[in-house]
Amino acid sequence: MKYAYYPGCSLHATGLEYDLSTRQVAKHLGIELWEIPDWNCCGASAAHNTNHTLAVALPARNLAIAEQEGLDVAVPCAACFNRMRAAQAAARNSEAMRQTINDIIGMDYRASNETCALLDIMVNRVGLETIAEKVVKPLTGLKVAAYYGCLLVRPPEITGFDDPENPQSMDRLVASLGGTPVDWPFKIECCGAGHTTTRPDIASRLLYRIYSGAAAAGADCLVSACPLCFLNLDMRQEQVGREHNASFSLPVFYFTELMGLAFAYAPKDLGINRHFVPVAPLLESKELLRHPVTRREET
C-alpha cells in the first residue's frame, strides 16, 4: 500500500507529534508514505475566505503532483483534507473549473486520484481487523472521547467517509485498540481553533463546552484527528479553566498516537512527551507504560 503523503504546514511545526506517530504506525502497518516533493500550503480558511479560485488552485497543485505518480493522497490534517477534497470536487464537478485550475497551476490535473483522510485510510482501507491483529498492548480501561470537530465530517458531500452528525470511525478505531469510546454530545462541535488568535473570547467558550462535555461523559482523555484542534484542545486547558472558574486536565491524543501505544511503541517515539497536558499519570494509572518490551525504532 503506497500513498502520496501531504503532511501540511502544521505537521512540520506545532503538529509534530502527528507527523511522527503517523510515520511510525504507517511503517508498522506496511504503508509506504511518499511525501509530495515541494508541496505547498493548502491555503486553509484564509484562502477560501478571501478568493474562491485561490482556495481550489493551491491544493490542486499538490494533488496534481500526486496524480502524476499515480498515487492516492493521504492527508492527516482535517483542515488540509477538507480543502483538498473541495479542490478535487471542484475539478470533478465542472470541466470549466478544471480548466481554470489547470491554467492557474500550469499543470494537467484530471482529478483521477483520490484524496483520503488518514483516518479513513486506517479505518476503511487498512481495516480495523488488521489493526486489531497488531495490538500487543490493548488500551484496556482507557475511556476516550473521540473528537471529530468540523472539517473531517462537514460538508458530507465533500468529506464523504463518515456520518456528519454522529461519526463513528474514531470510536470504532479506539475500540479495536482495546479502549472504550464514550458516548458524548460534543464530538462534532467546533473547538474554535480558527478564533484562538483573533477572538480568543469566542474560542474559550467553545473549548469550555468541549472540556466540560468530555469530563461529564467520564472520559479520561480526548482523541483528535486534526493538528489545529489538537493544539487548541491541548494547549489551552489551564487558561480556559481559569477563565471559567473550572479546572481541566484531560490529556489529548492524536489517533495515531493511540495506535502507536497499542502497538507498544514508546511514548517518546510517538512524540507523546511533547504535549501540554501531561499524559504520563494517565498512562501509568492504566498500566499502559509498562510494556513487556519497549519497541525500539527500526532503522
Add this chain to the structure above:
Amino acid sequence: MELTATKAGAAKELQRLEKAAGVEVRNCYQCGKCTAGCPVAFAMDYSPRQIMRLLQLGLYDEAVGAHSPWLCASCITCSTRCPKGVNIAGVMETLRIEAKNQGLVPEKAVGLFDDLFLQSVQQNGRVHEMGLILRFNLKSGKWFKDAAFAPKLWRDGKISPRAEKAGREAVARIFARAHSQEGE
C-alpha cells in the same frame, strides 16, 4: 422588519452573491436551524438566519457590512443541517470576500490574520506558524498574546524562527493568476 421593506436596488449584488455562493436566498424559510446549531451565533450581530432574512429583503448593504461573516467559524454546521439545502456557510464566505473587496473589515483582527496568513504562504510556499503569530501580535498591538506558551513550544521543537520554503515560484504564479481571475 417587514416584507414591504424589500429593496429592488440591490438586485445586481444579490444575483452575484447567489451565483458565487451557489444558493437561492428565497429558498430559506426562516426555520432557524442554522442559528440553533451555530457555535458562534452568540457573538454575532446578525444570526445566520437573520443574515438570510436581510438578503431576502434586499438589505444587501446591512448583510455585507455585518460582523457575522467575519465571526463565522466555517464549521459548516448550518449548511449541513439546512432542511432546504441552503449553503449558508457559502453565503457567509461570499459576503466576507465581497466586504473585503469593498474595503469593509468590521473585525480588524480577523482580516489582519487572513492577510498575514496568505502573505506567509505567498512568500514561502508554506505557512510559517511562528512568523505569522509574531507578525500578528506586532500588528494587532497584542504583543504578548500567547507568549507564555512559546518556551515550551520551543523546547519541544514545535516552533522555529526559520520559515520552511517550498514551491515558491509555483505558488507565486498561482497567487498572481488567481487574483487576476477573480478580478475579471
